[in-house]
Amino acid sequence: xxxxxxxxxxxxxxxxxxxxxxxxxxxxxxxxxxxxxxxxxxxxxxxxxxxxxxxxxxxxxxxxxxxxxxxxxxxxxxxxxxxxxxxxxxxxxxxxxxxxxxxxxxxxxxxxxxxxxxxxxxxxxxxxxxxxxxxxxxxxxxxxxxxxxxxxxxxxxxxxxxxxxxxxxxxxxxxxxxxxxxxxxxxxxxxxxxxxxxxxxxxxxxxxxxxxxxxxxxxxxxxxxxxxxxxxxxxxxxxxxxxxxxxxxxxxxxxxxxxxxxxxxxxxxxxxxxxxxxxxxxxxxxxxx
Amino acid sequence: xxxxxxxxxxxxxxxxxxxxxxxxxxxxxxxxxxxxxxxxxxxxxxxxxxxxxxxxxxxxxxxxxxxxxxxxxxxxxxxxxxxxxxxxxxxxxxxxxxxxxxxxxxxxxxxxxxxxxxxxxxxxxxxxxxxxxxxxxxxxxxxxxxxxxxxxxxxxxxxxxxxxxxxxxxxxxxxxxxxxxxxxxxxxxxxxxxxxxxxxxxxxxxxxxxxxxxxxxxxxxxxxxxxxxxxxxxxxxxxxxxxxxxxxxxxxxxxxxxxxxxxxxxxxxxxxxxxxxxxxxxxxxxxxx
Numbered sequence: 104x105x106x107x108x109x110x111x112x113x114x115x116x117x118x119x120x121x122x123x124x125x126x127x128x129x130x131x132x133x134x135x136x137x138x139x140x141x142x143x144x145x146x147x148x149x150x151x152x153x154x155x156x157x158x159x160x161x162x163x164x165x166x167x168x169x170x171x172x173x174x175x176x177x178x179x180x181x182x183x184x185x186x187x188x189x190x191x192x193x194x195x196x197x198x199x200x201x202x203x204x205x206x207x208x209x210x211x212x213x214x215x216x217x218x219x220x221x222x223x224x225x226x227x228x229x230x231x232x233x234x235x236x237x238x239x240x241x242x243x244x245x246x247x248x249x250x251x252x253x254x255x256x257x258x259x260x261x262x263x264x265x266x267x268x269x270x271x272x273x274x275x276x277x278x279x280x281x282x283x284x285x286x287x288x289x290x291x292x293x294x295x296x297x298x299x300x301x302x303x304x305x306x307x308x309x310x311x312x313x314x315x316x317x318x319x320x321x322x323x324x325x326x327x328x329x330x331x332x333x334x335x336x337x338x339x340x341x342x343x344x345x346x347x348x349x350x351x352x353x354x355x356x357x358x359x360x361x362x363x364x365x366x367x368x369x370x371x372x373x374x375x376x377x378x379x380x381x382x383x384x385x386x387x388x389x390x391x392x
Numbered sequence: 393x394x395x396x397x398x399x400x401x402x403x404x405x406x407x408x409x410x411x412x413x414x415x416x417x418x419x420x421x422x423x424x425x426x427x428x429x430x431x432x433x434x435x436x437x438x439x440x441x442x443x444x445x446x447x448x449x450x451x452x453x454x455x456x457x458x459x460x461x462x463x464x465x466x467x468x469x470x471x472x473x474x475x476x477x478x479x480x481x482x483x484x485x486x487x488x489x490x491x492x493x494x495x496x497x498x499x500x501x502x503x504x505x506x507x508x509x510x511x512x513x514x515x516x517x518x519x520x521x522x523x524x525x526x527x528x529x530x531x532x533x534x535x536x537x538x539x540x541x542x543x544x545x546x547x548x549x550x551x552x553x554x555x556x557x558x559x560x561x562x563x564x565x566x567x568x569x570x571x572x573x574x575x576x577x578x579x580x581x582x583x584x585x586x587x588x589x590x591x592x593x594x595x596x597x598x599x600x601x602x603x604x605x606x607x608x609x610x611x612x613x614x615x616x617x618x619x620x621x622x623x624x625x626x627x628x629x630x631x632x633x634x635x636x637x638x639x640x641x642x643x644x645x646x647x648x649x650x651x652x653x654x655x656x657x658x659x660x661x662x663x664x665x666x667x668x669x670x671x672x673x674x675x676x677x678x679x680x681x
Contacts, residue, residue: 116441141535141628142519146435146444152405154543154594155435155444157517161535228446230431235632237650240575241563242582246430246450254443274530278626286529286617293531305443315638323640328575333643337567337654338633339430343524344662346626347669349604351612354622361526365626373633380636 140229222256238316280360338376420464429518511545527605569649627665
């Protein structure tokens with residue numbers, strides 16, 4: 104674990120331009136938002152299409168070479184080829200190792216993307232909605248949210264051991280402990296039929312908004328407006344419901360790791376949404392919209 | 393309202409290739425998933441960047457020329473330039489009206505994207521997570537979800553009346569009735585400082601997964617596995633919490649339209665997640681993974 108918080112480089116394409124006090128480039132902040140997002144949106148360009156494409160995928164950040172690395176460290180993003188094989192197929196036709204890279208000697212995941220790194224250029228986004236911010240005027244309406252994007256190069260993981268590492272990482276990302284709680288290890292067929300993409304991160308950023316509405320002074324001082332328009336935050340959070348056993352389930356009780364995960368997640372997410380709603384803005388000046 | 397359900401054309405870049413029984417091209421299905429998604433992920437290419445970019449934005453589908461159109465009709469997507477002005481700036485430099493379009497006489501929003509329509513090519517994605525599908529093996533794990541993507545061309549809305557229409561559409565998309573419940577109409581400054589993007593849709597698709605896990609027969613018939621691994625679905629749904637009044641709120645009671653929206657949304661989303669978890673697969677053959 105690094106002693107100081109690492110930050111991603113501020114590349115022109117990756118810099119948050121608006122409301123920049125809300126921006127963060129800290130690896131820990133960004134990686135945590137990505138890892139707690141059950142669905143990631145992955146964008147890439149298909150040479151056959153006039154449009155960029157977005158696929159919803161599962162993913163987790165980790166380090167195969169140093170599995171003990173935590174969320175504040177330099178990590179790779181592993182994506183499961185869950186939703187479509189199009190991205191996998193395009194990645195297959197990208198140069199897949201460093202031999203085609205530039206003469207640059209940089210091996211860091213945060214090396215400049217201007218050097219022609221191998222892999223398919225992708226953008227990955229994760230967004231958590233924490234509240235509806237209802238202000239006096241439509242323009243000052245907002246959301247409380249935590250969002251992150253990462254830019255990087257995706258290649259197919261060819262090494263079986265690394266694919267196995269990523270499969271466990273992603274399965275335990277859905278419910279911690281689920282890997283050991285299911286029928287493992289995968290057999291040969293399962294292992295060979297699973298495609299895992301690894302994204303080497305070039306840079307990324309996060310944006311976080313919390314706190315109550317922030318209207319313009321003119322509206323806040325207009326009694327005709329404040330006397331009529333309710334202002335505040337509707338906290339929003341995701342709930343895990345009571346597990347529903349499937350048709351061929353033969354285990355009478357919901358396993359401990361699962362029950363605990365459901366209870367803890369529900370406590371944490373609800374509390375975080377209410378905390379964000381009640382947060383007092385620290386900065387001076389009031390309005391943030 | 394059309395008598396038959398309209399469908400988007402199946403373009404090669406927009407066709408769902410995997411698990412195609414889960415795919416839908418019906419406008420109503422796709423538009424409903426988009427309109428009920430509080431955050432949309434919008435992807436585009438910035439000529440300055442080696443990567444595609446994704447921005448989280450607010451948006452709603454509507455028809456300015458026929459406001460009574462419903463979700464099964466041909467609609468445009470209106471996006472609020474909420475999160476970043478980068479997309480707005482790039483769109484500003486795109487040809488913004490039909491004068492630069494091809495000689496094609498098609499005026500339909502679903503016209504072929506191979507004709508050089510004006511605007512910035514974008515992809516818009518919305519994903520709702522409805523459940524964690526926990527199967528016997530990691531490979532058969534899945535989510536219950538509803539996801540949709542749209543492909544289209546984005547241009548800035550220059551007409552003030554259309555911008556006002558879109559602002560109301562998007563505000564009421566956050567909480568129905570909120571537009572009238574807030575200080576409206578926007579003043580001149582608010583109206584001119586708000587950027588609205590309109591996406592003319594080329595095509596789109598949806599994917600929906602519901603129901604219990606579907607493992608391979610070999611695992612389902614292995615008592616060593618079924619006797620040890622719990623299988624089923626953890627329903628997932630978004631909850632709107634009790635509204636939290638802001639620091640300058642002077643309206644004692646939460647307004648009726650807001651309280652009702654919170655109550656109704658919570659009922660519907662919870663029920664939908666449990667219903668998806670319990671859904672019996674209609675198709676024969678069992679396994680779907």
